[in-house]
Amino acid sequence: xxxxxxxxLTLIAMLATFYAVFIYxxxxxxxxxxxxxxxxxxxxxxxxxxxxxxVFVGNILYLIKRDLKFDRFAxxxxxxxxxxxxxxxxxxxxxxxxxxxxxxxxDPRLTLELILWLxxxxxxxxxxxxxxxxxxxxxxSVLGILAMINAPINYMVIRITDRTQHPQPIIAxxxxxxxxxxxxxxxxxxSFIAFTLLFVYLFDRRxxxxxxxxxxxxxxxxxxxx
Amino acid sequence: xxxxxxxxxxxxxxxxxFVGLFIYTxxxxxxxxxxxxxxxxxxxxxxxxNR
Numbered sequence: 001x002x003x004x005x006x007x008x009l010t011l012i013a014m015l016a017t018f019y020a021v022f023i024y025x026x027x028x029x030x031x032x033x034x035x036x037x038x039x040x041x042x043x044x045x046x047x048x049x050x051x052x053x054x055v056f057v058g059n060i061l062y063l064i065k066r067d068l069k070f071d072r073f074a075x076x077x078x079x080x081x082x083x084x085x086x087x088x089x090x091x092x093x094x095x096x097x098x099x100x101x102x103x104x105x106x107d108p109r110l111t112l113e114l115i116l117w118l119x120x121x122x123x124x125x126x127x128x129x130x131x132x133x134x135x136x137x138x139x140x141s142v143l144g145i146l147a148m149i150n151a152p153i154n155y156m157v158i159r160i161t162d163r164t165q166h167p168q169p170i171i172a173x174x175x176x177x178x179x180x181x182x183x184x185x186x187x188x189x190x191s192f193i194a195f196t197l198l199f200v201y202l203f204d205r206r207x208x209x210x211x212x213x214x215x216x217x218x219x220x221x222x223x224x225x226x
Numbered sequence: 227x228x229x230x231x232x233x234x235x236x237x238x239x240x241x242x243x244f245v246g247l248f249i250y251t252x253x254x255x256x257x258x259x260x261x262x263x264x265x266x267x268x269x270x271x272x273x274x275x276n277r
Contacts, residue, residue: 033233033236034235037236040239087243094238098232198247202251216264219272222272223272
């Protein structure tokens with residue numbers, strides 16, 4: 001029931017996002033229509049960094065309590081994070097081509113995002129390689145924790161270095177020149193809410209699948225023991 | 227500027243995002259279906275053995 005309600009809310013919010021991006025929002029200064037890509041790219045990128053937190057919390061709790069349910073929680077969050085970061089990289093590249101004239105530049109923000117993606121891909125490669133469930137959880141936790149080190153640096157990097165092509169933050173209370181038109185801000189908020197609902201919905205469904213996976217593993221070992 | 231004013235980049239991004247999400251959701255659903263079938267099979271097998 002909870003998943004169904006979340007699914008319906010997501011659908012409504014997504015329709016509102018389409019309206020906001022294609023009809024309601026004005027073009028972004030100096031970027032034309034293409035600039036509206038940020039209304040999709042930015043919420044996905046923010047969520048990508050936020051989803052690293054449950055990966056970290058799940059892995060830390062597993063290492064402290066040695067309960068596999070925390071590992072299950074962390075690995076599901078990591079899967080959603082990989083999806084989010086993959087979409088961030090893809091949408092960023094599509095924005096970069098018309099605006100910067102190139103698909104990719106070795107900018108600190110982009111490079112850190114790629115390292116985060118590789119760290120989490122490594123997390124799943126390691127899990128696929130190790131057959132033992134406990135060992136899998138213990139060793140992959142290291143990579144989950146490493147991802148958390150990357151996320152705040154990734155968030156801060158455009159604020160602490162001038163050597164970046166990436167646009168400066170548009171929401172920065174300390175900077176009087178920062179800010180965006182109210183219509184853009186509203187569209188961004190609608191898009192952020194819609195994508196948050198969507199990825200929470202996917203995370204919820206993924207957790208359910210992981211629970212079934214664990215039950216199958218448990219029953220398989222019971223059958224084998226008989 | 228003409229390429230900046232082209233809606234095709236915006237359509238491209240929506241296509242990439244929603245195709246990506248569709249593939250992920252489809253893969254997750256088929257995985258869930260497969261696992262549920264296996265779970266039923268294992269439960270039936272255990273029931274049979276315990277008789």
